[in-house]
Amino acid sequence: MNRVCLVDGVDIFRRYGAKVKRNGYVDLLTFPPLVTPDSTSWPEEDGVEVDLMDPKLDVKEVSISFVADDANGLVNFLCQPGYHVWSIGLGREWRLRISSQSNNQLIDTTSIFTLKFIDDFPTRAEDYISAPGCGIVIPKCDYEMDGLSWRDYGIIVKKGTRDEVLKSSAVKQNLSQKIQTKDGQFYDVEQVVFEAKDVTFNLYMCADSIDRFWQCYDAFFNDLIKPEERILYVGYTDEEYPCYYKKSSNFEILSLSDKVMIGFSLTLVFTSFRVDETEYILASEDDERIVDEEDGETCIDLGIDYD
Structure with missing residues (x-):
């Protein structure tokens, strides 16, 4: 579906015969990346110690793809000094400045091209409700962030993410020494500690309306970027992982009618991660943990002989 695109209130189709290509505007939806926070990697400890007292957002690059009869006219218009306000019928506006033209193809008299813009104004919602619910039924989710299920944000996690979570971090480099007169090297093998690791989640966000x-x-983005580390609980490992938001990518609009469905990738940094021995606990058919009746908390370890 072709959406009406207004730039500074100008309908670019009426003036320049220009349309934004299908899904050619999805970069507008991308969450701004986080400015890389200061961190310290202690050689004797797993992961990193990160300063997240006051995390800051970086600028965002936005690519928009067009089909136009008068490409030169449109580009000249967008190259006028100042920021330009974009509206594309999604209930929001963006202020952008042009950066470059990444490609241009001429077919007969029609130009197909992509322009890159910079969003210098990453926004934080000042008033929002955490995990507001999406108005449609979302499957049970294995992920909770700071005690709130991701499905309460309308999030569905695609298959394949589990492997990313379970994959071990790289081992930190210990002290080593090379001697020119000897083969190989001397390496300190007295301890093994692990680096932090990036984990990319492939997600859908769904809702019953654009509002x-x-x-x-x-809610999801602003809960991600709150000060301090996030605590991500993963149901299939029954573990909590300290982490923080890094970036998002690969946004794709799958539906804007009947219900809204957006696909995207989210990268979190697990600041401390170690693969422990697998523990098997007793659970019900609906995947709920069965706990001791006396304290209501202790899980029943199937690896222990209780007789």
Whole structure:
């Protein structure tokens, strides 16, 4: 579906015969990346110690793809000094400045091209409700962030993410010494500690309307970038992982009618991660842990002989 695109209130189709290509505007939806925070990697400890007292957002690059009869006219218009306000019928506006033209193809008299813009104004929602619900039924989710299920943000986790979570971090480099007169090297093998690791989650965000989608979008992103580390609970490992938001990518609009469905990738940094021995605990058919009746907390370890 072709959406009406207004730039500074100008309909670019009426003036320049220009349309934004299908899914050619999805970069507008990308969450701004986080400015890389200061961190310290202690050689004797797993992971990193990260300063997240006041995390800051970086600028965002936005690529928009067009089909136009008067490409030169459109580019000249967008190259006028100042920021330009974009509206594409999604219930939001963006202020962008042009950066470059990444490609241009001429077919007969029609130009197909992509322009890159910079969003210098990453936004934080000042007033939002955490985990507001999306208005549609979402499958059970194995992930909770700071005690809130991701499905309460309308999030569905695609298959394949489990492997990313379970994969071990790289081992930190210990002290080593090379001697020119000897083969190989001397290496300190007295301890093994692990680096932090990036984990990329492939997700869908769903909602029953575009207004509800923006509520979920704002809530999820702003909960991700709150000060200090996030605590991500993963149901299939029954473990909690300290982490922080790094970036998002690969946004794709799958549906804007009946319900809204957006696909994207989210990268978190696990600041401390170690693969422990697998523990098997007793659970019910609906994947709920069965706990001791006396304290209501202790799980029943199937690896222990209770007789």
